[in-house]
Amino acid sequence: MxxxxxxxxxxxxxxxxxxxxxxxxxxxxxxxxxxxxxxxxxxxxxxxxxxxxxxxxxxxxxxxxxxxxxxxxxxxxxxxxxxxxxxxxxxxxxxxxxxxxxxxxxxxxxxxxxxxxxxxxxxxxxxxxxxxxxxxxxxxxxxxxxxxxxxxxxxxxxxTTVKNVQPTFIANYADHGYNNAEEYIPTNVDFFFMQGSSVLRSSEKRGAEGKELTNYVSAANPTKTVTITGSHSPEGSTEANTKLANKRPEAVEAYYSSLMKKYKVAEDEAPQFVTKPVVENWTAFKAILKDSDKFTDSEKDEVLSVVNGSGDFVSKQLKLQSLASYKKLFRYVYPPLRNAKSEILQIKDKLTDAEIQSRAASISEGQMGLDSLTTPELLYAANLSSDLDAKVKIYEAAVRKDDSAIAHNNLGATFFAQAKEAKDADAAMALVEKAIPHFETAAKSESLPEAYANLAGAKLLKGDVAGAQADIEKAAASSNPQVAATVNAVKGYVAIEEGDYDGAIQYLSSAGDDSGVLYNKGLAYLLQASKSGASDYSQASSAFAESINAKDSEWAHYGAAIVAARQSKADDAIKEIKASGDLKTKAAQDLEFFSLWDNADFQAATK
CATH class of the missing domain: 2.60.40.2550 (Immunoglobulin-like)
Known part of the structure; x- marks a missing residue:
């Protein structure tokens, strides 16, 4: 000024x-x-x-x-x-x-x-x-x-421009818990081979694992991938073992393909096959030895001293042959290593987003039962909706379904969102009051950080700054970015009230792009300049402009008018006052505009 x-x-x-x-x-x-x-x-x-x-x-x-x-x-x-x-x-x-x-x-x-x-x-x-x-x-x-x-x-x-700081409330939604990405159900089928062979025996095909694979393929389950890993026992040359580790998965893939043909699985529904050989690796060997009850502890230690000792794979195998326990190794440890293990990823059957939304709408209107969707699906449907009234109905249905903390919080958050769009302050506050019990329920039942962040915003609106600070501390550890923004917005508000404008700017710069947050940041810049005796209000002007762009704000126009008045730009100040709605009458008595009180255009604008 x-x-x-x-x-x-x-x-x-x-x-x-x-x-x-x-x-x-x-x-x-x-x-x-x-x-x-x-x-x-x-x-x-x-x-x-x-x-x-x-x-x-x-x-x-x-x-x-x-x-x-x-x-x-x-x-x-x-x-x-x-x-x-x-x-x-x-x-x-x-x-x-x-x-x-x-x-x-x-x-x-x-x-x-x-x-x-x-x-x-x-x-x-x-x-x-x-x-x-x-x-x-x-x-x-x-x-x-x-x-x-x-x-x-x-x-x-x-x-008293510092008193122009505005409480900001941000709708914090808790995660709905639904995964809308493609999900998979794993099925594992293991086949075992004779020593030195890559032929899949009939006994394996007729066995429990073979039957499981047959039942799976015949059911025409949608499948993403089939990953087959081939292995071998330690005896034999590197060349022979490498061949076995490659051929055994190929044998299982061929058998799987024959089953698809037998049960007429369409070509475009065939899974992607991935074969992987595991050659000269002691990991599975040591796991089987550890779990076996056929060896004494001293025998296990003797075997492991060889396996973990020096030398290449073949030389270690030769050392094992000289051990007294080798026959037991060959009988109990080696056979399970001659395998081809398959992991089949079945594509989980899920409703499409459109189907979920349709069912949610029917549930919210009482046309379908609450059990027509799971709770995460119902919460997800509300998240997909851009219509706030529709959101409210779906969240109310979710509350009726299982009275969950997330449903209560998100219902309250939607009331918050409606309050931000309300045409007058009384209607907005009525919606905030409607939201508070749901936040309190969510906070009590599961201590949801989103609920505490929302309660902090509500308490700021009601003038309970101490209560807002207490709740925001309970939300501060959340990893939810929206909650973090709310924490900073509340702390920025308090910092302005306390006259800590540097701190306020730091908090509000990390509080998101809500119009109210941007206005408070502009106010903090303005007050910082005023308190320090500076005359550069460019950062305040920019923040007020950002607030207006985010959502046309009467307070941001009022802040811009103060900046213009301090810079002796009477025409700009009067223009912004005209855009400040009901606040123009405040300007008529505001000492920020003392230099304009005798200006006829200012007097006309503030009537």
Missing amino acids: TIMNKYTSALSTVLAAGTLFFTNCSNVDVNKMAEEQGMTINPSPLELHGDSVVFDIETKLPPKLLKKGYTYDVVVQYNPNDAEPIEVGVVSFNGDDYADAPEATPALSEHMAFAYEDKFQRGQLEYLGRATKVKNEKVKESNDGAFAAMPNGQGQGVI
């Missing part, structure tokens, strides 16, 4: 009253001294930041006024229109400090503050001059002890 220039008429009354007291000289030019002294208040009007009004006061006295042995105090008070005056501070001059420099201009700057109450918004900074002779403590006050208003209208009232 425009800072008032230095004034040259301050302390006139004080000096006129105290001059003879200080000097006892009738030839002192009191009027000249009065013209040369000054008092400056910065900022003016005063501004609220956090819970306090903070300002700087610079006081200058004319040369030769102060004398050794005397003090001169400027007592400052704030006199509200609707409350008793409160003393703010004192600027104290000591004549002894200037005794050796009679031509100097005594000047002091003080940083002052007072706690703010709403009844202090309209009022006036005032001062009283008090001269004291140190030796006998004789005191003389200006204007017969009556406080006088600061010169040139300085310190009139308190700008």
